[in-house]
Amino acid sequence: MIGYILRRILQAVVVLVVVTILVFLLTHLIPGGEAREALGPRASPASIAQFNRINGLNLPLWEQYWQLVDGYLHFRFGYSFKLNEPVGTLLANRMPKTLLLVGLATLIAIVVAIPLGVFQSVRRNKASDHVLSALSLVAYSMPAFYIGPILILYFAIDLHWFSYEAPQGQTVGAIISDPRALFLPVITLALVSIASFSRFMRSSMMDELNEDYGRTALAKGAGRNRLLYGHALRNALLPLVTMVGLALPNIVGGAFITESVFNYPGMGLLGVDAIFQDDVPTLIGTVVVATLATVIGSLLADVIYTLLDPRIRYS
Amino acid sequence: MNSTGEPVADVQSAVSGTLRSPAGAPDRAGRPVGSNTSAHGWRQSVRAVLRHRLAIVGLAIVVFMLLLCFVGPLVYHTNQANAQLALTSNVPTNAAPSAAHLLGTDSSSYDELGRIMYAGQSDLEVALAAAVLATFVGVVWGAVAGFAGGIVDTIMMRAVDSVLAVPALLLLIVISDLFKPSKAFLIVLIGLVAWLVPARLVRAETLSLRTREYVQAVRVFGGNRWRIVFRHIIPNAFGTIVVNATFQVADSILFLAALGYVGLGIQPPGTDWGTMLSTAVSDGAVVNNYWWLVWPPGLAIVLVAVSFNLVGDALRDGLDVRFQRR
Numbered sequence: 161m162i163g164y165i166l167r168r169i170l171q172a173v174v175v176l177v178v179v180t181i182l183v184f185l186l187t188h189l190i191p192g193g194e195a196r197e198a199l200g201p202r203a204s205p206a207s208i209a210q211f212n213r214i215n216g217l218n219l220p221l222w223e224q225y226w227q228l229v230d231g232y233l234h235f236r237f238g239y240s241f242k243l244n245e246p247v248g249t250l251l252a253n254r255m256p257k258t259l260l261l262v263g264l265a266t267l268i269a270i271v272v273a274i275p276l277g278v279f280q281s282v283r284r285n286k287a288s289d290h291v292l293s294a295l296s297l298v299a300y301s302m303p304a305f306y307i308g309p310i311l312i313l314y315f316a317i318d319l320h321w322f323s324y325e326a327p328q329g330q331t332v333g334a335i336i337s338d339p340r341a342l343f344l345p346v347i348t349l350a351l352v353s354i355a356s357f358s359r360f361m362r363s364s365m366m367d368e369l370n371e372d373y374g375r376t377a378l379a380k381g382a383g384r385n386r387l388l389y390g391h392a393l394r395n396a397l398l399p400l401v402t403m404v405g406l407a408l409p410n411i412v413g414g415a416f417i418t419e420s421v422f423n424y425p426g427m428g429l430l431g432v433d434a435i436f437q438d439d440v441p442t443l444i445g446t447v448v449v450a451t452l453a454t455v456i457g458s459l460l461a462d463v464i465y466t467l468l469d470p471r472i473r474y475s
Numbered sequence: 476m477n478s479t480g481e482p483v484a485d486v487q488s489a490v491s492g493t494l495r496s497p498a499g500a501p502d503r504a505g506r507p508v509g510s511n512t513s514a515h516g517w518r519q520s521v522r523a524v525l526r527h528r529l530a531i532v533g534l535a536i537v538v539f540m541l542l543l544c545f546v547g548p549l550v551y552h553t554n555q556a557n558a559q560l561a562l563t564s565n566v567p568t569n570a571a572p573s574a575a576h577l578l579g580t581d582s583s584s585y586d587e588l589g590r591i592m593y594a595g596q597s598d599l600e601v602a603l604a605a606a607v608l609a610t611f612v613g614v615v616w617g618a619v620a621g622f623a624g625g626i627v628d629t630i631m632m633r634a635v636d637s638v639l640a641v642p643a644l645l646l647l648i649v650i651s652d653l654f655k656p657s658k659a660f661l662i663v664l665i666g667l668v669a670w671l672v673p674a675r676l677v678r679a680e681t682l683s684l685r686t687r688e689y690v691q692a693v694r695v696f697g698g699n700r701w702r703i704v705f706r707h708i709i710p711n712a713f714g715t716i717v718v719n720a721t722f723q724v725a726d727s728i729l730f731l732a733a734l735g736y737v738g739l740g741i742q743p744p745g746t747d748w749g750t751m752l753s754t755a756v757s758d759g760a761v762v763n764n765y766w767w768l769v770w771p772p773g774l775a776i777v778l779v780a781v782s783f784n785l786v787g788d789a790l791r792d793g794l795d796v797r798f799q800r801r
Contacts, residue, residue, distance in 0.1 A: 447646075
């Protein structure tokens with residue numbers, strides 16, 4: 161098992177290296193080059209040469225790549241010429257807020273999806289199961305930028321239950337202390353995961369309920385509830401850990417869109433704003449950090465899974 | 476197997492499948508993807524779809540959307556070529572639905588229904604082509620990895636696992652932002668982030684197929700490995716492949732919509748549903764309650780995504796021996 165975890169960590173490191181190489185190559189393939197991107201189309205050759213010298217763009221490629229990695233290791237993610245601030249500073253402020261949003265949404269998705277999935281597996285192929293299946297299919301197919309405005313329209317503007325905008329607090333504490341504003345963004349982001357997790361829980365529970373051990377438990381006199389919650393649910397919960405790990409890249413991608421819909425002051429909003437303002441260094445820094453966080457999150461989910469499941473003995 | 480079509484036990488795929496063998500790994504939507512879906516031909520898949528009432532609904536929506544987008548413009552003529560119609564031919568902007576404009580007009584005075592059709596052509600073309608590309612790449616990758624086995628398999632599949640940990644949407648956003656892709660390039664981009672799941676499925680299928688007697692018989696008769704992979708393994712994994720391709724279309728539509736929302740979808744003069752929705756929201760359609768600019772493009776995205784999912788679900792249930800009625 162230790163061997164598996166070590167190999168899994170090595171794999172994550174390889175992914176991170178590949179992602180940085182990819183980003184490095186991409187920035188070098190920008191039409192016109194980085195200098196033109198920063199200085200504009202009418203920059204003189206002299207100022208471009210100077211920009212290249214200052215930023216080390218005239219060094220050999222491998223040295224430039226090393227500079228990039230060295231920068232990442234020291235939390236330097238480039239410089240935003242549009243916002244006139246180091247991207248690392250911007251991210252340090254924004255990242256905890258995105259972690260909060262992603263964490264809350266994932267948590268809510270898990271807490272809602274488990275009972276939904278169990279309920280559906282118990283009532284399988286009955287009307288309530290079909291209705292919930294259909295609803296989860298619609299929820300999964302609903303982009304955040306569609307459901308978001310609809311929720312705002314009805315729950316914020318018409319009913320005044322929640323704020324039409326995410327909390328605008330500067331710190332994580334300030335954001336948590338404004339649940340009325342936090343509710344809609346979290347629900348919007350959680351909806352897709354609720355749909356996919358509950359679908360997964362349903363089929364996972366149905367598989368477990370058909371296992372031989374279930375019949376054995378019933379034969380030994382265990383009640384229905386004991387079978388459901390003592391045996392089947394415990395086994396069905398395990399693979400959900402893997403499912404959450406697999407869904408993480410998707411949730412982070414969704415957070416970018418959700419943050420921009422609700423004007424939530426996190427990394428996603430920073431990234432999407434960067435697209436519209438042609439702020440390439442900020443966009444790349446944001447995406448790199450989000451990717452690193454996601455890879456580490458998936459790694460954690462896999463490690464937790466191996467620790468939880470006594471049956472796993474990796475050779 | 477019982478008469479209600481419930482699955483029988485498959486603890487292997489449900490519990491340890493995701494880590495040990497990807498056979499039962501859930502995909503992004505939490506759709507469990509059974510591995511033992513060797514196709515028994517088209518007739519069975521057709522029957523499977525027809526038996527499911529929901530699948531018929533899904534299929535009907537797919538056909539309806541295809542007709543709407545590709546045949547619709549031949550019946551419902553609108554000017555989608557000239558911007559600034561408000562200046563040249565007095566077409567009002569943001570006009571509510573009327574007899575002249577069935578779904579009203581948008582902030583550039585394009586006819587909204589015509590715009591939906593026009594955008595839908597790009598959406599459906601990109602989604603279908605990206606799904607085909609992703610399926611093709613994934614199938615070849617998975618079949619080669621599964622058949623080769625050993626170190627080749629390990630390297631190829633670890634590569635797939637690795638890319639799966641990267642948020643595909645963010646990758647798409649960065650590349651699209653740097654290169655402002657054309658429609659063809661968008662197809663390649665979406666296809667290249669979506670081939671991972673079919674690769675895992677086909678590899679799992681290959682692992683079980685390569686040990687079957689008929690494959691070994693081909694080997695005994697002197698058939699080379701490419702013949703085995705392309706003439707025997709891939710055709711037999713066809714059920715799994717078709718089911719997944721259907722889901723890929725749904726996911727591609729959602730990817731393109733998200734790209735459109737952040738301004739990186741089909742670029743002007745073209746458009747797509749995500750771009751339409753994004754433009755509407757940023758031009759104040761929500762605030763001013765121009766519902767005809769908000770509901771239709773979003774509904775189009777959801778309808779297409781749901782319908783392809785419905786068809787895929789039914790195909791899977793029909794082809795998966797575990798779900799078959801007897």
